Amino acid sequence: MSALTIKKLCKSFGGLHVTTNVDLNVEPGERRLIIGPNGAGKTTLFNLITGELTPDSGAIELFGQDITHVPSRRRAHLGMARTYQIITLFARDTIIHNVTLALLGLSPSRWNPVIDLRRQGHFVEDAQKALERVGLGHIANRPLAQTSYGERRRVEIAMALTQNPKVLLLDEPFAGLSIDERRDVHQLLLAIPRDVTIVMIEHNMDVALEFAEHITLLHFGEVIVEGNRAEVVADPRTREVYLGH
């Protein structure tokens, strides 16, 4: 059974077809890279997968279960987590509170109006663990407003990882990072165990190619090329629409 299956998915905004008959099949534990020029519909595809957008037609399955009409928030409970290309964090709070909110999102006690959140030891411990995993343990209590861009990227990843997802969707996790930071994040992603399936959108070919086993090339909302790393890189259509000559 596949981790993520997409069948004949279509989405248009008015007359603009941003996703056209996209088929995608990601096996459990796979590292899949989605590439394509700007405006190819990569982020739209992510938004369809996570349910932030509703497709016009087609189907999405998560481990064989049809989730096409499952609301976005329920998909998180079914084991789907994502990061955002444009960093989407809680700027008024501390780093650890950001991660705690990610933990709380899947816990039934998120509806509890009477207990003191800061006294819930297990949340604090788990959040701290997640931050140590991404190398931010030492600044857990720093307000997010006082962190660097690279640190925020790692908070994004920590929030996704702490939800123990089965399928992790990374939208340009290396965007805007320095070479050193890119290497750190790369190490971090390599350390994610194989029971997590990863689908990643990325433009930084040096790190991304190394990471991915399978690559899907999108162009004008359609899948142009798909295959393993060597096949896609060697394909002339990839050179034409994406890599350049």
Add this chain to the structure above:
Amino acid sequence: MSGRYFALGVVIVALATLPYWMTGVYYVNVASQILFYAIFALGLNVLVGYAGLVSLGHAGLFGVTAYATGYMLQLGYGHPVAILVALVVSVIAMAMYAALSLRSTGIGFIMITLALGEILWGLAYRWISLTGGDNGLSVQTRPAPFGYSLSDANAFYYATLIVFLLSLVAISVFVRSPLGAALKGTRDQPRRMNALGYHVWGIRFIACLFSGLLTAVSAILFVYYTQFISPQTLALTSSAEVLLMVISGGAGTLLGPIFGAGLVVVVKTVVSGFIERWNFLLGAIFVAIVILMPEGLVPGSVRLWRLAWRKRESAATVVSGGAEAKS
């Protein structure tokens, strides 16, 4: 932290002994007004401050409770029944209000709540068989819980103080709870919260109900205080006044709305005795707050206090550093 508890203790003792050091029934009554308006402002702050949803129709909900209480009493029911029915009616009204207004956020939310508030005001004005129209409804007596009559100003003050403290405890517990944290999350990043597995609409709906409940509690105190309710109470200016309390004091803080309520009520009742154009004064104060501390009186004062403190400290280190350099 201990300084904080000390300050809290001083304030509670001061409030508990207020009728003894505050001379004159008039000022005790002003204190009661500040307290029940503070509950109203705290209720609105749940939406404005913690949910990021600005409601301009809360006076309408306030009025629903007040009229429900007055009408039940006029039908001849006792105080407990009137209060209970008023609370139930208010929560139902709030649920309907929330279901309609939560279809939108931002400006859309403001406009829907404004419209709903105006509809309720119109009903109060026109549904004469129920509300008495322009003549309003009179409430003949105040309740006497546990045989302790509230007709006297001091007794009413104490009853209001107890309800106020209970409301304050309820809201401070809520703000620190997971649901409170989730609510603030939906204010700052609703999209992210949804992706993290939160039911954003549901969280906002519960916040509306909680806000409505606090509004209803303050409205019951109001209607027993004035022993009269007229459409004027539901007017847009009343909604704006409470919003002014929240924003001037500091939206999204626990103490802000209380100070805001104090400011508005004092200007409206006490200062208006000396200055005819008290509205002008209130406006000027509000403009000054917006310019000097746009985050509100309470967080603004804290910020200025810290700034002054840091300046003093850095001045001290410069002086001592200079002394060291000399030696």
